[in-house]
Amino acid sequence: MSTTAAPETFLAALRNPTPEPPPEARPAWLWAVATTLHEQLPKDTREVWATRLHGVLGEGPDTSTLRTVHTWHADTILPLLSETAHDGDSTVFATLTDLHHEAAQGRTADQDTWRTALTPVLLHLYDAAYDRTSAYTEAHTGARDYALANGFSATEADGYGHEYARLSSDANARACAEAHAEAVGRALAEAYATDGCEAYADTCPDAQLRAAVRATTELTELTEPGDPVPATRLAEGLLAALRAHGADRKPARSLA
Numbered sequence: 001m002s003t004t005a006a007p008e009t010f011l012a013a014l015r016n017p018t019p020e021p022p023p024e025a026r027p028a029w030l031w032a033v034a035t036t037l038h039e040q041l042p043k044d045t046r047e048v049w050a051t052r053l054h055g056v057l058g059e060g061p062d063t064s065t066l067r068t069v070h071t072w073h074a075d076t077i078l079p080l081l082s083e084t085a086h087d088g089d090s091t092v093f094a095t096l097t098d099l100h101h102e103a104a105q106g107r108t109a110d111q112d113t114w115r116t117a118l119t120p121v122l123l124h125l126y127d128a129a130y131d132r133t134s135a136y137t138e139a140h141t142g143a144r145d146y147a148l149a150n151g152f153s154a155t156e157a158d159g160y161g162h163e164y165a166r167l168s169s170d171a172n173a174r175a176c177a178e179a180h181a182e183a184v185g186r187a188l189a190e191a192y193a194t195d196g197c198e199a200y201a202d203t204c205p206d207a208q209l210r211a212a213v214r215a216t217t218e219l220t221e222l223t224e225p226g227d228p229v230p231a232t233r234l235a236e237g238l239l240a241a242l243r244a245h246g247a248d249r250k251p252a253r254s255l256a
Helices: 007-015 028-040 044-059 067-082 089-104 113-127 132-149 154-194 197-201 205-215 216-220 230-244
Strands: none
Touching: 007 028, 007 044, 028 044, 028 197, 028 205, 028 230, 044 230, 067 089, 067 113, 067 205, 067 230, 089 113, 113 154, 113 205, 132 154, 154 230, 205 216, 205 230
16 A cells, blocks of 8 residues: 555645655656646635545556556547637547557557657647737837837837737747647657656646646636636546546456
């Protein structure tokens, strides 16, 4: 039986994340996403969720492989991200979802296959997560002020600012998405192909999770009162994935 921290100690560690996770919240990727979810959840629900997480972890889910990660992505993260896709774009999620379902059953693909499936999804994720509003506002202000200082009228300067902001924010969003897809995609493909928990932790899953929350921000505005926000859906999905790979569901080892 694994050692577990008392609920109060566990919750205190979540509120003020420590570099060394409690015993039941290992490996490192699990603590990274748990602390990030606790941070992202609505304040009136995060403590209840944390208590439930402590209970699930105390049951000894199998975190020695990435099967929990694959189930979480296939059943929760990718379906949520697909809701942000434009008409016809949601098809890019199908191949990656299938790979995660297979890997959750212990049948992982090779690195090249993962990389091919990951690339379009990561491009979508980081493009959707890019803060266009802030980037546009900053670019517009800078370009407008430059135009005013160079003899443009107020109307001309404002138009110049908007045109510059449109072009630069779109280009920067694409560049950001491509850079992240290149770097994160390579690391994720290696982690998934080798079923490496430490390698997966090195891909900064907490940063990927924050990107998913930012990418789905608009979905929050579309929810009806009482409907779960994206962060809540992600948090509940993690609990479900951990339960799906509980210790009592581990396949029996052959004695032959």
